[in-house]
Amino acid sequence: MTDQPVCLTLIVPRQLREEVFDYLAEQSDLVSGFTASHAAGHGGEVRLHTAAERVQGHADQAMVKVVLARDDATRLIERLRVSFAGTKLVYWATPVTEFGIID
Structure with a gap:
């Protein structure tokens, strides 16, 4: 079930x-909205770009979450691969068993 x-x-x-925020906003055929929060990246593959990040031992990052149909997620990932090639964006997709708005 896709x-x-x-x-x-x-x-x-x-x-x-x-x-990335602007780019996602432009993808209105796939993305109706998203949530972003601050994140601190740790690990051997994480790039520490500034002196402050090297002192702190983590990278300042944003975590962006988008709920969308699986096929739309696949299309969005393909677009991101083209538009952000070489940037090392990390992504993953997890199933959503329920989604709605409490009105």
């Missing part, structure tokens, strides 16, 4: 934050 919703999570380096 129309099952998924939560696509993106880990975005601080310096790409606004560019």
Whole structure:
């Protein structure tokens, strides 16, 4: 079932934050909205770009979550691969068993 919703999570380096936010807003055929929060990246693959990050021992990042249909998530990932090639954006998708708005 490819129309099952998924939560696509993106880990975005601080310096790409606004560019990725703007890009997602432009993808209105796939993305109706998203949630972003601050994140601290740790690990051997994490790039520490500033002296402050090297002292702190973690990278300042944003965590972006988008709930959308699985096929739309696949299309969005393909677009991100083209538009943000070489930026090392990290992503994963998890199934969403329920999604709604409490009115």
